[in-house]
Amino acid sequence: MQRKLTILLATFFVVLTxxxxxxxxxxxxxxxVLSFFGFDxxxxxxDTMADIATDTTRGxxxxxxxxxxxxxxxxxxxxxxxxxxxxxxxxDEPTDEVVDKVRDVDTTPPILRITSPExxxxxxxxxxxxxxxxEPGATVYAGDWKADVDGEGHWAIKLRLNPGRNRxxxxxxxxxxxxxxxxxxxxxxxxxxxxxxxxKYEASDAEIPGNRYYGTATPGAxxxxxxxxxxxxxxxxxxxxxxxxxxxPNAPHAEPFRxxxxxxxxxxxxxxxxAFRRDVKVExxxxxKLGTNPENWDVFWGTAEPGTKVTARSxxxxxxxxxxxxxxxxxxxxxxAPAGTSFRVTIxxxxxxxxxxxxTNPERDVVAFTANQKYGSCSEEVPYDVFWGTxxxxxxxxxxxxxxxxxxxxxxxxxxxxxxxxxxxxxxKTFEVVIEGEGGRKVFTFTNxxx
Numbered sequence: 001m002q003r004k005l006t007i008l009l010a011t012f013f014v015v016l017t018x019x020x021x022x023x024x025x026x027x028x029x030x031x032x033v034l035s036f037f038g039f040d041x042x043x044x045x046x047d048t049m050a051d052i053a054t055d056t057t058r059g060x061x062x063x064x065x066x067x068x069x070x071x072x073x074x075x076x077x078x079x080x081x082x083x084x085x086x087x088x089x090x091x092d093e094p095t096d097e098v099v100d101k102v103r104d105v106d107t108t109p110p111i112l113r114i115t116s117p118e119x120x121x122x123x124x125x126x127x128x129x130x131x132x133x134x135e136p137g138a139t140v141y142a143g144d145w146k147a148d149v150d151g152e153g154h155w156a157i158k159l160r161l162n163p164g165r166n167r168x169x170x171x172x173x174x175x176x177x178x179x180x181x182x183x184x185x186x187x188x189x190x191x192x193x194x195x196x197x198x199x200k201y202e203a204s205d206a207e208i209p210g211n212r213y214y215g216t217a218t219p220g221a222x223x224x225x226x227x228x229x230x231x232x233x234x235x236x237x238x239x240x241x242x243x244x245x246x247x248x249p250n251a252p253h254a255e256p257f258r259x260x261x262x263x264x265x266x267x268x269x270x271x272x273x274x275a276f277r278r279d280v281k282v283e284x285x286x287x288x289k290l291g292t293n294p295e296n297w298d299v300f301w302g303t304a305e306p307g308t309k310v311t312a313r314s315x316x317x318x319x320x321x322x323x324x325x326x327x328x329x330x331x332x333x334x335x336x337a338p339a340g341t342s343f344r345v346t347i348x349x350x351x352x353x354x355x356x357x358x359x360t361n362p363e364r365d366v367v368a369f370t371a372n373q374k375y376g377s378c379s380e381e382v383p384y385d386v387f388w389g390t391x392x393x394x395x396x397x398x399x400x401x402x403x404x405x406x407x408x409x410x411x412x413x414x415x416x417x418x419x420x421x422x423x424x425x426x427x428x429k430t431f432e433v434v435i436e437g438e439g440g441r442k443v444f445t446f447t448n449x450x451x
């Protein structure tokens with residue numbers, strides 16, 4: 001009896017892979033689209049084709065020894081003991097196992113929710129963290145950027161916003177390849193930040209003198225700090241804050257200089273800085289402010305080694321002062337001298353240096369004319385000096401020079417003081433300044449140091 005050949009029906013499974021496109025565009029209403037997702041491919045690829053099914057218990061679907069274009073015929077085999085009539089073999093029906101596999105295929109898209117920020121939220125930060133939840137094991141993308149997803153499906157990603165409306169779109173893909181999409185629109189409101197600048201210290205006695213400058217400016221604005229002895233730069237942060245430390249390694253000892261701070265958004269500020277060098281020895285100096293005073297006191301000031309003490313002594317009184325870290329000192333000394341008395345005042349430091357001055361407590365109705373100069377030079381943009389002294393109460397004191405002058409009136413106690421600017425003085429120029437009052441005249445020199 002012959003048996004008919006049972007032909008196995010092979011099923012081809014074609015898996016279509018989905019393509020994803022991501023881009024950043026601007027919609028007609030002006031909304032920035034941070035990302036969007038697009039097309040599905042309609043053509044299967046070689047790698048996604050299922051294998052052809054074969055039944056090894058019944059032989060291969062093709063016989064490798066026969067030409068492909070000619071069918072292979074089975075020779076009838078006669079079974080002497082089998083008297084059963086020939087019966088056509090029916091095609092195989094799907095087994096329960098195959099049906100169960102079909103039922104097990106996951107076609108449900110994963111959940112995808114955006115929990116923050118809220119849709120339509122107005123934000124004032126350029127960079128924003130978006131958060132949400134998805135199916136555990138799924139991946140979440142915003143364009144080409146992958147979010148961080150934990151084991152429970154919580155995800156987060158930091159995105160940069162454009163000024164105005166922004167549409168943030170996300171795609172979640174589970175382990176079976178199913179996808180879900182979600183998006184929200186947020187509005188980035190750029191804050192207007194006013195330019196400000198501050199200097200932390202007025203002076204520095206560090207081994208390498210320096211200072212710190214800080215303030216506010218438009219986010220992203222460039223900040224420049226410039227001086228003759230050092231400079232620096234930085235950029236304002238997303239919140240509009242900036243700070244920069246600048247060193248002045250070549251700054252001279254105890255000479256004020258200008259530091260200019262400018263920003264690319266038009267801001268500008270000017271500061272004065274002083275460096276007190278540790279490697280510079282401070283010489284002892286002493287000065288007297290008045291010399292005569294019917295109120296029986298005088299002021300002395302100068303320089304000495306920082307941390308030491310300077311002392312004033314006389315037969316009618318004395319005082320002492322600590323030298324500060326900058327090397328400067330000043331003290332007011334009161335005397336018990338009788339009216340009409342003149343006497344010596346000795347100023348000395350801890351290292352044995354000293355200087356002698358004379359002080360007069362005049363008769364109450366007679367005040368001698370005196371004049372003193374405070375600086376003698378200046379490197380300010382508008383150079384100036386201060387002059388003071390004594391004179392007859394109510395009288396006038398004149399200050400004159402080729403580049404500036406002024407007048408003042410002696411007070412009822414017999415004191416006078418005046419600040420004089422020399423705005424027209426050429427840089428580097430040294431010239432005479434004449435002081436005249438009732439009963440006296442004195443000449444000083446002044447130098448306009450280059451800025």
